[in-house]
Amino acid sequence: MPETLKIRVLVRPKEGILDPQGEAVRGALPALGFEGVRTVHIGRLIEMEVESADEVDAMCRRLLSNPTIEEYEWEVVS
Amino acid sequence: MPETLKIRVLVRPKEGILDPQGEAVRGALPALGFEGVRTVHIGRLIEMEVESADEVDAMCRRLLSNPTIEEYEWEVVS
Amino acid sequence: MRIGVTVFPGSNCDRDALYAIERMGEEPVELWHAEADLKGVDAVIVPGGFSYGDYLRPGAIARFANVMGPLEDFGREGGPILGVCNGFQVLCEAHLLPGALLQNRHMRFVCDRVRVRVETANTPWTAGFEGGEGLTLPVAHNEGNYFAAGETLARLEDEGRVVFRYLDNPNGSVNDIAGVCNEGRNVVGIMPHPERVSDPALGSDEGLKILRSVMVGAGV
Amino acid sequence: MGREPNYLELSLFSVMWSEHCGYKNSRPLLRRFPNEGSRVLQGPGENAGVVEVGDGWALAFKMESHNHPSAVEPYEGAATGVGGIIRDILAMGARPVALLDSLRFGPLDEERNRYLFREVVRGIGGYGNAVGVPTVGGEVEFSAAYSGNPLVNAMCVGLIRVEDLMRSRATGEGNAVVLLGSKTGRDGIHGATFASDELTEESESKRSNVQVGDPFAEKMLIECCLELLKRDLLVSLQDLGAAGITSSASEMAASGGVGIDIEVEKVPRRETGMEPWEVMISESQERMLAVVEPEKVDEALAVAERYGIGGTVVGRVAGHGDLRVIENSEVVGTVSADHLADAPIYEREVVRPAYLDEVQNFDPEEIPQPEDYNEVLLEMLSHPNLRSRRSIYNQYDHQVGTDTVVLPGADAAVMRIKGTKRGFAVTTDGRGRHCFLDPRGGGAATVAEAYRNLSCVGAEPVAVTDCLNFGSPEKPDGYYQLAECIEGMSEACEAFGTPVVSGNVSLFNETDRGPIYPTPTVGMVGVFEDVGRHATPGFKREGDMVVAIGAGTPVSLAGSEYLEIIHGRVLGRPPGPYLDAERETSDLVCRLIRDGIVDTAHDISGGGEVVAVAEMALAGGLGMEYVEGGFGRKVAGQGAGRADVALFGEEPGAFLVTVPWERWAGLQDALGGSVGYDQIGTVGGDSVKIPGYIDVTLSELREAYEQDLFGIPGEVVGGSEAVG
């Protein structure tokens, strides 16, 4: 079996796109006694084991994120 | 205004927990023309600006993750 | 008239759409996701449901299914396509329609009946209406909050491509948008479910008028 | 078995003989339930009960609890509860067409209870909506008795042609045993039950045994199994529930009088290093076990592939009567299937608890009468136990399938059967407080309430499924409550002609705060010959006469919502049951609807007559004005005396219906007999008016009634729900 690479992809809402989950979490924090949190944004974490990293960027662009509303970054973790 | 720290939290299903999203994506990839992907796991990315990192761990435990089925890690990004 | 209904893994309003077409007296044709074949249909409905569980993002995976190739060609060549709910999400993901459907602003799934206005009769799926008519239609979705970036939105409005607008917005959609069409006006996406109100036995058949409109355009 | 069992065999026994699978505390009591009737095609003992509707159609239905998993992880606990009950229906060969949820939580002023409530509702919606089965009804109540021990009971109804009924009976030596659906992981295997030296404390905290639902996999499993049945490829079908392959295989073997060999290494796994016993008892979700004739195996596996789900031959039907576990050709465990499926039984003495005398000792004279009846009505309507459930059921897709004729919010859901004029109605009901105050009476009242709810949509009630949620049967109070509730339910089922055809038991519902209220919940199904002839509670026409119909049974504050909400007391012994009179009244209302005389009906239930009127007014968007002296049912002299008793008191067996003037004569002809009735007022205007007592506008009523159940001001979110 070929060696595999561990890839980590982070997908987040583009700036200016509504992020109701992030809003809700930020709003809930003070009541829990957590002060001093300015912003919260919630996105997706995708971790994969792949045989080659060649297609990772295409996957991110075409499948794992929706460019209309999201941006992504990825890296090889190990 | 005090300086803020950028925090990144990654939340993923605990070991042994079914990850239906990851399974479904992995299962669909070959048909979409993406070969060579062995495993896919999907979790949450949370990015925050905070005034201090003191309480980040407590926040992860109490609000940002569900400790029954999820694990988390966090770091100061900048 | 032969009207196709795509069936993706996880579609769950496919049978309802097929049934509504049958009630119209037309011929329903099932279009299985794995087959790259539209079987010569005259129009296509991409039904609601949870294709691939809505995992990752609603419509994100379905958009790559084999049936989508010929469907995209059909759409580009002017064939009438109606995407309902998850079908709307699939068509946006496939770039047959502009914009995206975000999570409902209140972050809850919403199943309800809402008032909607038909904004234009100039699409194959609204040809049977006068513009401005009101309808009561069921909604059932978690990601129905329509979003399009500034210029795209402005163009949609300028070109009269907002096809349906909510009178009581259930999800936070920009400009109360409930449905839009493509530049060619033949591809329409709508969040509410016309097929759920196509039978007087369930209290209303207001939705049939949308499904029947496609026959007006086809000169049937 | 003649020798010491090995570790694997012990673990099989241990799970199979747990209360959940073996019913060792409840089985003797359950025999009391009547379960025969002319429409019954399948009584208890199968995956679900089945009744005949007509025109060749039948309904399979069952209710099941997922209380404990939901207390630990509410979203997934509720979701997998829905998934599990759907597979029970599927195992009968039926297409699941309706879901209902019967829920209990502690009061919403506690954060943990709010969290459990919100997540359970999200979980039910998350699963049911995606799997494409409409959630058409249910019920919910809040009481301190359920704090920390929520009840999550899910019911599913499936539709099937009579000739297509499937049974979970393995037959035919040499037939293949096929595992369908998701891969097997360590889900639901509790390190605590099976001390295993491999698992260190650290690895325990890093991993989780909680089951996570995959509605997408379930949807594909449903379509796959229905296709297999349509193509006649199955000998037998069984869902995998508690105790996984062990329980399914041994039940299939025992009921077919055969044995089954499982080749454990063939079971597809999600995790590495699983031991045979782990594979055998894993509770991984979204799996089914099928028996297939050898020559049909290839076609069956091809169907599974078309639907993108796993399909693997994991064993054979054998001539011996054992469940044998084989790993790489070596037998690693053998137990007699009969033996496994036949857990030992405990019978206990039934002793009346002392608390009953205390709580039943109630003097209504101690209760002060209200000064402002408007305020009381508004306070009652805004209480979580009486408030509109819209904020719950609007999170459930209740229309997918386009068969829902009467949507949630009525007394029962009404469903049609496409291609026929027929239909069915379904409701779930439970009366925990009443069962606590009087277990036998409460058990009967639970069944009677369901019967009324079906009657007032116009359906003919036919059969019952139930879920017995109780505290510990090992304590005398708990055992008494269980035995007495069953007795009361049985008496009512006999009187009403509605046999119990399926059910489920959930015992040991206790926390350090004590046991829950004894809460048997009932799911009842009724049928229509003409589903077009149904009624709903909402007022429909200005000028309709509002008529109260009753059996002349007493109205009382004992155990009422009014007593608890307004006066903070849970006391008294609610009147009844009066089973014959209740049946007569209910049947009469049903007949009025079937004959087309009445299209608006509602039973008088929690909150009493005025709450019922307010609900009818709000549902229809029309007010009502009482005739002078009409308040408080005069029906057979009830409600005389105190106004609060008349207005807010509860009673078994009373209804409100409306008719236009032109049908008044028809109504009177039909009523006559021993059932009492009175015209109490007229539909119209935009307020509810009872001269001398109540005058509230619809918008005031709506403001109280339509508050969001989840929108508690200043609430705090916990866990992952805000993010997940």
Ligand SMILES: Nc1ncnc2c1ncn2[C@@H]1O[C@H](COP(=O)(O)OP(=O)(O)O)[C@@H](O)[C@H]1O
């Ligand atoms: N948990 C729930 N899920 C779905 N529907 C519900 C739920 N709770 C209540 N409902 C809907 O609201 C209606 C009224 O509920 P309830 O007041 O308990 O009715 P009743 O007193 O007639 O038994 C139910 O029949 C059902 O349609």
Ligand SMILES: [Mg+2]
């Ligand atoms: Mg009722």
